Amino acid sequence: MNRGTLPIIARLHALQTAARIAPGGARVIAAISDANPLAALLCEVNETVLGRTLTFESSGGSSLSLEVSGRRVLRVTAANGLPGAENTLADAVLDDDHKDELIKLMQAVAVPRQELRVWALPMTREVDGVSVGLPVALLADLLLIDLNPLEGSTPADPVVRTIPADDPANPPTRRTKAAPPEPEPEPEAESPAPPVQPPADMPAGGSFLGTLARAIGPELMAWLVVGGEDDGATDGPEEMVSHLQGFLDDEGEALNQQLDQVATQPQGPVCIVLGASLIEGHSILCARMKDGILLGVIDGDATGTVLRGWASALRG
Structure with missing residues (x-):
C-alpha cells in the first residue's frame, strides 16, 4: 500500500471507534473541543455513495438537512435557525450558483466550540440525471479544507475561507456575481450515476x-x-x-x-x-x-x- 493510501486507511480505522450517540439517536461527529467541525460535516457527505438525507444539528440549536448522493450535495431540504437559506430551499437541485450560499449555511451550522450531530434518513424522492448537485471536493477546495489529512495529523488551526454574512437590511437576491478566482479544474472523471435506492426485496x-x-x-x-x-x-x-x-x-x-x-x-x-x-x-x-x-x-x-x-x- 503506497503512502497515498495511509490517510484513507486511517479514516477506515476511525470507523471502528465507538461513536457517541446523542439523545434522540444522532451520532456526534464533532465535539465541543474539535477545532474544525466543518471538516467533519464535509467528510460525512464525502463518504456518501447511496442517496440519503443527512440532518446536521449543532448544540446551539440550528440545523441543516441535505440530500446527498454520489459524494455530492443535491439540495437543501430544511434549515432551522439559519438565515439566508431561502434561495437554496427554493431550488430542486443545487448548481454552481448556489455554492457560496451553501457554504455559508454549512459554516453557520458547523460552528467551533459547539457539538455537531448528524441523523441519516432515506431520501424522500428520486433524482434523474447525472452530474447533478455540488461535489464535496469542490466545496472543500473552496474552503481550503483537506478531506484527506495525513495519518495521525489533525489541523489545529485550519485555514477556512469565510464568506461574510449578508447585511440584514439588504437581504440577498439572486444576482450575477463577480467571479471569484477560479478553482483549478477538476480532474476528468466519470459522471456520477443517478442516486440508486435499494428496493424492499433486497438480494442475499x-x-x-x-x-x-x-x-x-x-x-x-x-x-x-x-x-x-x-x-x-x-x-x-x-x-x-x-x-x-x-x-x-x-x-x-x-x-x-x-x-x-x-x-x-x-x-x-x-x-x-x-x-x-x-x-x-x-x-x-x-x-x-x-x-x-x-x-x-x-x-x-x-x-x-x-x-x-x-x-x-x-x-x-
Missing part, C-alpha cells in the same frame, strides 16, 4: 456483494467479502487483500456496528467510499448488504462506477 447479502465487486470491474483493485454466501471471496494483489483481511479480522464486528449507525434503517444496506476524490492514489470501498461486508481498494475516486455497479448488482 454475500451473493449481492460478490456481484457488486465484479460489476465495478478493474477499478476495484483488490477486494474481500466477509459473511453471506460469498464469504471469503476475494480478488486482487495478495498484499492488498492481506491488509483488508487483517483489518476485518481485528475490527469486523466493530465495523458492522458502526455501519449500523451510518445506515438509514437497522441492518440496512450501506455503501460508502473513504478518502477524498483523488487525482492519484486509492479510495476505500466499504459496502454491506444484509449479513455480508465488502471491503475493497479502488483506483482513484470511481464514485460513478460504484453507483452503476450497485444498480447492476440489484438487477442481478
Whole structure:
C-alpha cells in the first residue's frame, strides 16, 4: 500500500471507534473541543455513495438537512435557525450558483466550540440525471479544507475561507456575481450515476456483494467479502487483500456496528467510499448488504462506477 493510501486507511480505522450517540439517536461527529467541525460535516457527505438525507444539528440549536448522493450535495431540504437559506430551499437541485450560499449555511451550522450531530434518513424522492448537485471536493477546495489529512495529523488551526454574512437590511437576491478566482479544474472523471435506492426485496447479502465487486470491474483493485454466501471471496494483489483481511479480522464486528449507525434503517444496506476524490492514489470501498461486508481498494475516486455497479448488482 503506497503512502497515498495511509490517510484513507486511517479514516477506515476511525470507523471502528465507538461513536457517541446523542439523545434522540444522532451520532456526534464533532465535539465541543474539535477545532474544525466543518471538516467533519464535509467528510460525512464525502463518504456518501447511496442517496440519503443527512440532518446536521449543532448544540446551539440550528440545523441543516441535505440530500446527498454520489459524494455530492443535491439540495437543501430544511434549515432551522439559519438565515439566508431561502434561495437554496427554493431550488430542486443545487448548481454552481448556489455554492457560496451553501457554504455559508454549512459554516453557520458547523460552528467551533459547539457539538455537531448528524441523523441519516432515506431520501424522500428520486433524482434523474447525472452530474447533478455540488461535489464535496469542490466545496472543500473552496474552503481550503483537506478531506484527506495525513495519518495521525489533525489541523489545529485550519485555514477556512469565510464568506461574510449578508447585511440584514439588504437581504440577498439572486444576482450575477463577480467571479471569484477560479478553482483549478477538476480532474476528468466519470459522471456520477443517478442516486440508486435499494428496493424492499433486497438480494442475499454475500451473493449481492460478490456481484457488486465484479460489476465495478478493474477499478476495484483488490477486494474481500466477509459473511453471506460469498464469504471469503476475494480478488486482487495478495498484499492488498492481506491488509483488508487483517483489518476485518481485528475490527469486523466493530465495523458492522458502526455501519449500523451510518445506515438509514437497522441492518440496512450501506455503501460508502473513504478518502477524498483523488487525482492519484486509492479510495476505500466499504459496502454491506444484509449479513455480508465488502471491503475493497479502488483506483482513484470511481464514485460513478460504484453507483452503476450497485444498480447492476440489484438487477442481478
